[in-house]
Amino acid sequence: MTENVQSFVDDRLAKRNAVLLALAQALGGASASIVIATGPLVGYMMLEADKSLATLPVSTMVLGTAFGTIPAGMIMRRFGRRVGFMGAALVAVFAGLLASFSVFQDQFYLFALACCLSGLAGAFVQQYRFAAADTASNAFKSKAISWVLAGGVLAGVVGPQAVILTKDLFDPILFAGTYLAQAGLALIAFVLVAFIRIPRPPRISHAQAGGRPLGQIMSQPRFLVAVACGICSYALMSLVMTATPLAMIACGLSETDAALGIQWHVLAMFGPSFFTGNLIGRFGKERIVSVGLALLAACSVVALMGVELTHFWTALVLLGLGWNFGFIGATAMLTDTYRPEERNLVQAVNDFLVFGFVAAASFSSGALLNFFGWDTVNMLVFPFVVLCLALIGWLVLAERKAVTTV
Structure with a gap:
């Protein structure tokens, strides 16, 4: 076959x-x-x-x-x-x-x-x-x-x-x-x-499938908020995660400690995926994204409390959980913005934007850590979390208003 x-x-x-x-x-x-x-x-x-x-x-x-x-x-x-x-x-x-x-x-x-x-x-x-x-x-x-x-x-x-x-x-x-x-x-x-x-499925163009122009799709408020939350969830995770092994070594911890910290972080990133979908179905996409953003902020709070091994490992676990809820929830929000025939194009554009910003975050992470220190890396998380939470609140209120108006 x-x-x-x-x-x-x-x-x-x-x-x-x-x-x-x-x-x-x-x-x-x-x-x-x-x-x-x-x-x-x-x-x-x-x-x-x-x-x-x-x-x-x-x-x-x-x-x-x-x-x-x-x-x-x-x-x-x-x-x-x-x-x-x-x-x-x-x-x-x-x-x-x-x-x-x-x-x-x-x-x-x-x-x-x-x-x-x-x-x-x-x-x-x-x-x-x-x-x-x-x-x-x-x-x-x-x-x-x-x-x-x-x-x-x-x-x-x-x-x-x-x-x-x-x-x-x-x-x-x-x-x-x-x-x-x-x-x-x-x-x-x-x-x-x-x-x-x-x-392999038969080849079919976006126009043949009857998809809307990309600009029209991207102009939807839900699309903009979903992409913004996806970018922030992934980029903030990358910003802190990339700097963490260097910060751990600088604080006198070993390469093994750093590797095990990354191991727990990745487990926290993917482990909840088995039930994140059920949580989204029960509590809604916006709430799960908000919880994820709050966990990213909690990661930075723990990291700012000290530089012992437990601080780094706990922060990395919270960082992984925050990414899981924030990014998967934002991805679920994105699925509300396109039709089946538009799926491949919109997903590709979303991934390109997300990973582009993630690359910028990981690159700047080293410079921030080197010139301004570990505390500054973590402090930068808070304004972006607040911004995304504000965008989610604005979207929820705007959609409720649109429903009541209709």
Whole structure:
């Protein structure tokens, strides 16, 4: 059976694909947590003069994901999910090898390029959850997505544990072995995605589908608020998360402490996904986004209370929970703004905007930490949280007024 046939519903095939993609997510998705946990530390060690660029590797990874979102969709529409995923896994293998080589050679910008390639491959990994639902019935789609999200939870464990087990493999060259391990994990993911079978849907343009002009969609108040909340939830999380490993090391904690902190953070990011949808259904999208924003603020409150290990780990867990509620809730709000035929275009535009701002946040994180300190990084969270809460309040009041007027 080839991928050139039209889409069809087959839950047996969907279950098989979901299991493979969940395992691939656990391995291939670990690249992001590896770069997050070690990228700033590697950058700090390589840079002799301007330490403010230490977070550039994480920023280039996020930029790679941002710029890869639209090409990923185009490639998979043209060649199918399997070809796209296999090609991306090979890019991830090469990125890991290049990163390890650059660490051995002490080449900072080459290392940043390798992280960018990891992010590019990560743009395809972001599509795993959608691919799992491609052949699923309506009754099984949510379960298929949940299985892949479970792989995301495992990725949060696999990545940091790979760091802990391999960081001293080529002592005294710290983390060189970690990126070889990243390449190995991506190679296993390549083997897994080679066995998925997903039919490729017929190609159809946005105009043929009868979609509205993009400007009309983007001018909706709900679209603007949803994108703003999505950007703030993700960008604020990135701002604090990227600076945290550096801040922990500066406060006398170890690389293992930092890696375990990132592990708990990623678990907090993805773990609640199994019930966040139920909470949204019960309490509403706007309330869940508001709770997520409040948790982001709580993260900064805890971080400002002290610099002990418990402060950093607690803050990272709150940061992950805040991202989960804020970003997933904002994504759910976004789904109210487009028609089925407009879905791919609007999702791509949203992801491009979100990851663009996330890259800017992660890049500025290092400079802010270097020049102004850890407290300033956390203080910056509060005005953006207040702004987004105000936007949500304005939207709710405006929509209520529109209903009563009608």
